[in-house]
Amino acid sequence: MIDELVRRLSSARSVCVLTGSGISAESGLPTFRGVGGLWRTHRVEQLASPAGFERDPVLVWTWYNERRAAHGQASPSAAHRALAALEPRYPDFTLATQNVDSLHLRAGSKNVVELHGNLREARCTGCGATYSLERGMPLERIEHECGGRFRPQIVWFGEALPQREWTLAADAAMRAEVMLVIGTSAMVHPAASLATRYARDAWIAEVNPEATAISDAVDLSLRATASEILSDVVARLGA
Numbered sequence: 001m002i003d004e005l006v007r008r009l010s011s012a013r014s015v016c017v018l019t020g021s022g023i024s025a026e027s028g029l030p031t032f033r034g035v036g037g038l039w040r041t042h043r044v045e046q047l048a049s050p051a052g053f054e055r056d057p058v059l060v061w062t063w064y065n066e067r068r069a070a071h072g073q074a075s076p077s078a079a080h081r082a083l084a085a086l087e088p089r090y091p092d093f094t095l096a097t098q099n100v101d102s103l104h105l106r107a108g109s110k111n112v113v114e115l116h117g118n119l120r121e122a123r124c125t126g127c128g129a130t131y132s133l134e135r136g137m138p139l140e141r142i143e144h145e146c147g148g149r150f151r152p153q154i155v156w157f158g159e160a161l162p163q164r165e166w167t168l169a170a171d172a173a174m175r176a177e178v179m180l181v182i183g184t185s186a187m188v189h190p191a192a193s194l195a196t197r198y199a200r201d202a203w204i205a206e207v208n209p210e211a212t213a214i215s216d217a218v219d220l221s222l223r224a225t226a227s228e229i230l231s232d233v234v235a236r237l238g239a
Ligand code: APR
Pocket: 019, 020, 021, 022, 023, 025, 026, 031, 032, 033, 034, 037, 098, 099, 116, 182, 183, 184, 185, 186, 187, 188, 207, 208, 209, 210, 211, 212, 224, 225, 226, 227
């Protein structure tokens, strides 16, 4: 099974990767929909939506401060590191992630496209001022003196993805000879459509211990964890 993945990656020039929260599960961060997932204990619309933020910005920031703190305590997994080791092998390598935990960047990946934003800084809805989230968002500083409000630089449900990031990811998927889909349930669009609609000419492999919404549509669906597969692939490619 993995032989074909190694063979395809050894001859490819253009690779596109899409990751989801599953690749950070091995860093100790909860996924959204799996067992113990964040959406099991919180209601999506209350937290990750413009309406939820409007209704209770303190609740929303309390939740993001907790997640931001967890990101700070987490370390890149063997899978994050394997992707960083793979990247220099290819003249054209794009890592599109749905994750906001910055772990791909901390692992050393360079060409990372953060489709859903990140938790490194907040931005004022009024004047665009930014605030570093290195130590979280002080709840007493959410309201900005300009009359605006600091919000996380996260793409919420119902919001469009940032145009630049989406275009970079969609173009990379369309160019890709090999597309890897790692640790995502592939339920959230348009990110999931990178594999199903944009990577028309690519050979697509998925790495996920469970079946997903796109398992039947990809060329190879590996039922394993990201670290197991990617560490093996890197070892066999001699990356
Ligand atoms: N290795 C690989 N995959 C794993 C691992 C692992 N060790 N552990 C869990 N997974 C898989 C799960 O089987 C699941 O299919 O990771 C996937 C996580 O899916 P979700 O929890 O739905 O997370 P994700 O796909 O990233 O969600 C997409 O939805 O909530 C929004 O904006 C949020 O970016 C998020 C988007």
